[in-house]
Amino acid sequence: MGLTQAIEKRWYSNSPGCLYLLLPLEGVFRLVAKARRKVSKAKHCGVPVIVVGNLAVGGSGKTPLVLALAKFYSEQGYRVGIVSRGYGGKAPHYPFEVGPQTDPAQSGDEPLLMARRSGLPVVVDPNRPAAAQYLVDHKHCNLLISDDGLQHYRMARDIEIVVVDAVRGLGNGHCLPVGPLRESKARLKGVDSVVMNGDQSTENSGHVMQLAPSQLISLNQQPSLEYKDWPQHRRRVHAVAGIGHPARFFTTLRSLGFEPVEHSFDDHHRFQTGDFAFKEPLPIVMTEKDAVKCRGLALQDAWYLPVDGILPPLFYQQLSATLASL
Helix, strand or coil: CCHHHHHHHHHCCCCCHHHHHHHHHHHHHHHHHHHHHHHCCCECCCCCEEEEECCECCCCCHHHHHHHHHHHHHHCCCCEEEEECCCCCCCCCCCEEECCCCCHHHHCHHHHHHHHHHCCCEEECCCHHHHHHHHHHHHCCCEEEEECCCCCCCECCCEEEEEEECCCCCCCCCECCCCCECCCHHHHHHCCEEEEECCCCCCCCCEEEEEEECEEEECCCCCCEEHHHCCHHHCEEEEEECCCCHHHHHHHHHHCCCEEEEEECCCCCCCCHHHHCCCCCCCEEEEHHHHCCCHHHCCCCEEEECEEEECCHHHHHHHHHHHHCC
16 A cells, blocks of 8 residues: 555544644644635636535545536526636646647646536636636636635635535545645535535535436447446456546446456546556446546547436525525
């Protein structure tokens, strides 16, 4: 077990163990986080802004929720734009508008995924207020959704939604570096909505979002397949996940009747052909986030499994009521 995996194991256990030695640093981190929130001067872009974020580092399901919100409010007649930092990418300039053919090395993997799936304007900029203003001024958006950015207090927001992984919860409840939290869990009391990604846990209350898989889509121009139509003799697959919580993807594949040979990579990993030099000749199944970086690798028998975030009607009713009151 590597150092990163060992730390994450303590973060998501009941006790921090040896990480208790870092309690003084946690105290400093909390103070700095509070100070940043107090001194940040927020800039508003003039239209409603919904921030979808999390308290814990790593994957929690923000992107499926952003896409679900973008689809819902587009269908309600809003001109929706999506703001992202563009983590993992280096654009030639900022703000940078992401299109379906953008190089993920410029945009980052998640913004490219969102641009392709939604068909909506997606703009990246480490300076999120600048990205927001670009969407208003140049794309004439009247509703913005920020993928992450809960702790980016320079960007004014009207609605805050926190996504929590229902399996891992808030870990051991400590802030960095003793635990996985970017802010104290008391921060949840001040947000507009909490969304639990997965089955409801006993630790936190909130709306439940289920991730619904459907078709497996080929990277080799083969016809898409519903997972239930995938041939039984090909159910043993190389499962590739370079996301914040790879175990969730592997669990999903098992629930669909696959036998995954697990291959975990760091979040936002930049894949190369050598990463897929597996000894056993099996189909490769990866996440959609990873697939946007692998189209140019000429992989054979490679597929990805998109998922949709499904939320209860009450979630949208409450959110729309808040939006209408602004």
